[in-house]
Amino acid sequence: MKRLEFIFIRHGQGEHTVNLPASLQNPDPALTKEGINQAKKLRKEFPLSEKDVLVISPIRRTLQTAMIWSEGINCNKIVTPLVAPRMFPQNPNWDSLPCDAILKKEIIKDEFSCFKIDDELLFDLWIEGINTLPEFKFNILAEKFIKWCKQLHKRRVYIVSHDGTITSYRQFITRKQLSKGDFLKETGWFKIEC
Template sequence: MDITFIRHGHAEHLLNYPSELNRLHPGLTAQGKEQITALCKLIQVKPDDTIVVSPAKRTLETVELLTSSARGRVMISPLVGPRMFPQDSSYTPLGCDQIYSRAEIRRLYPDRQIIDVGVNDWEESINQMHARRFTLLAESLLAWCRKQKGHIFMVSHDGTITNYRMLLGEQGLTRNDFLGEAGYCTIRNV
């Protein structure tokens, strides 16, 4: 399986940094939308591809822009929601990293599928989850991804993407390895 990680574009909680970090459900800014539109020239989503997306407004808006012409299967999963990197359970999660609830997703994105691989309760955020539990759940999601047809795209957040990249064997990653706004990387044969 080949997997391409995509980081969402510039979002509203970064407009007045750091005072807006507790903003609930920030969407993409005009700049962020332009970044994703430019990314569409580099990333081609085909109908047989699968996109796994974080249940956050900015990532869902990113997917809407990425799939405006070609529709891959879009699956929403809390297992690719925001996760701190490096992980530190003493940090309090920020408001901008709160995901939509299952009920909000059903109301706002009724045409999108939800994937619940390993997660019984969406209230169990991966943001402060112990590393062993996260690894177990992330491995379950990756096993599910390996069974899908086409290319896998994971649209998420810098910390989450970095945690998955490490899980897939990349070593020595730091915050300097974050993809940044509308950044992407592909890992082959995972």
Template sequence: MEIIFIRHGHGEHLVNYPHQLNMQHPGLTGRGLSQVRELRKRMPVHPEDLVLVSPTKRTIETAQILCEDSKLYATPLVGPRMFPQHPDLPAFGCDEIYPKEEVIQRYPQIEMLESGMEWRTEGINRMDQGDFETCAKQLLDWCLGQTKRLIMISHDGTITSYRLLLGEKDLTRSDFLGEAGVYETTYR
């Protein structure tokens, strides 16, 4: 299965970095919207693609621009994840995911992917590495049975965590994708 990881465009929480990282549910800025529109010209998303989106405003806005004709599935398993994990550091407000009921109410066109994981607002952000790997592998195995091409619209730390799970070595924060960045790989 081909996997295309896409990072959301420039978000409102980054306008006055780092002073707005506790902003709740930041959306895309004008710059972020432009970045995603430009990406759409270069990277078409097809109706048969499986599209997973993090249940945050900025990733959903990114998905809505990129994937007009594709079904979108929200799951906390692609939500924000701190990378590397620092249990002593607090989680940022910008990384809180929407409650499931709010996604259903705000975005009725998005389906909820029931992953077997309790839908909590902290999602996978602070999840133990072993638990994350177990859940993420189950998700990827399920996707493998559904599609030939998976598009995951997510966050820099989450994408880097999945890349490590898929076998890359020695990744650091310097390997983060830029805004509206794309990384392609395969999973068998």
């Protein structure tokens, strides 16, 4: 298969980061005003065309980031739990936080109707997500995700996701040990070919 350019972009500032740690208990946090402005700035940094593909986490703040960034552009927007929140590093004693709960497909269809929902890849992930998967299971899914992206037959794929998820994929692709110090800031990005 040909090489593909992945551009991982962290969502804009979310309400769950404004009053830590209490705000992490906030279910379904949206973007803040600052997060909205950050998403608008992506239009200049990464101008999109109808040929582009956005792969988006099924969480409100990532969906809002992608919607604002791609406003007026009829590109392919695909929502999948394979880029949903993921704890990094993994700890089997930790639980998922309310701010990282995956939105129901019905909500996504209703509120983000221009997005396509990916039902083809591992249906149960829409319920369980990838947040607490052991690393070996995540690595199997990461390999499948990369192959799936390559089957889109595009030169590049933009992925709007979360700090822990992006760092997990970076570590998987580069085979280098990373830490929380490698997390991207809001709307920060990381580009890699694979």
